[in-house]
Amino acid sequence: MNDVRPVQIRANKSERILGIEWSDGHSSRYPFELLRAGCPCASCRGGHENMRAEPDEEVFSVKLGDVPETRLRKIEAVGAYAVSVEWEDGHHYGIYNWHYLRALCPCEACRQK
Amino acid sequence: MLAGSVGLTAMLCFLCFGVFWLAVPSNPAETDNAAFIFTVIPAPTLTATPEGYLTPTPTQALVSADGIAVGAYVQIFGTEGQGLRLRSGPSTDFPPLFLGLEAEVFKVEDGPKLGNTYTWWYLVAPYDKTRSGWAASTYLSLVEAPTDVP
Structure with missing residues (x-):
């Protein structure tokens, strides 16, 4: 799974969904709420001591709603290994690398692994 | 040649x-x-406003039943060591900014506001202004002002 990479990334601000087609054929659909709740930056994870390569399990049950914190302002590629996201509240510290994004996939198959 | x-x-x-x-x-x-295709589809310009919390009117008391008020100092307690999330707004609808530690002391600088059945206060750590955010009063207890606040 370490070699799995996106072949297509599509951020749909109307549907509030980030869609990723992976090189192994898997499709992931991330609600913006989940992306924000799973922001991997040190501030959102409660300090550097809590930084891990995978998201915390609790982010899958957080309900944030349609608020500035979950409205995507900008998304950019970071080199060829990650994307960075800026939200409408100005938060822009999260860098979502491929490994983290794949671990954040909310589909039933991925959650049961 | x-x-x-x-x-x-x-x-x-x-x-x-x-x-x-x-x-x-x-x-x-x-x-x-070029290894992947990157597309952003814009949204309509009309956006919703955050809901789910109320701002107290001037007729409401600004000191809660547990004595917490703007200018007071409070301590995080009752989290069984897990700490308390301080959020960007006065409701659990807002994302956590950082985890306040059990027994950590903060100064109350704004509030109260009502959201998700909790009373919320805006807290600022006296020693580090960057540690600030909204916290539910359920896990706060009133303490005396620290004597060594700069």
């Missing part, structure tokens, strides 16, 4: 430059990112 040599040299130079030009990508970053 001399003209032939010059012509041959010029042709070799031209061929070498052409091969070099084809071998070097015009922009390495573009080459890296």
Whole structure:
């Protein structure tokens, strides 16, 4: 799974969904709420001591709603290994690398692994 | 003879430059990112406003039943060591900014506001202004002002 990479990334601000087609054929659909709740930056994870390569399990049950914190302002590629996201509240510290994004996939198959 | 040599040299130079030009990508970053297709679909310009919390009217008391008020100092308690999330707004609808530690002391600088059945206060750590956010009063207890606040 370490070699799995996106072949297509599509951020749909109307549907509030980030869609990723992976090189192994898997499709992931991330609600913006989940992306924000799973922001991997040190501030959102409660300090550097809590930084891990995978998201915390609790982010899958957080309900944030349609608020500035979950409205995507900008998304950019970071080199060829990650994307960075800026939200409408100005938060822009999260860098979502491929490994983290794949671990954040909310589909039933991925959650049961 | 001399003209032939010059012509041959010029042709070799031209061929070498052409091969070099084809071998070097015009922009390495573009080459890296070309591994995937990146698309952003914009949203309609009309956006919703956050709901789910209320701002107290001037007639409401600004001191809660547990004595917490703007200017007071509070301590996080009752989280069984897990700490308390301080959020960007006065409701659990807002994302956590950081985890306040059990027994950590904060100064109350705004509130109260009502959201998700909790009363919320805006707290600022007296020693680090960057540690600030909204916290539910359920896990706060009133303490005396620290004597060594700068």
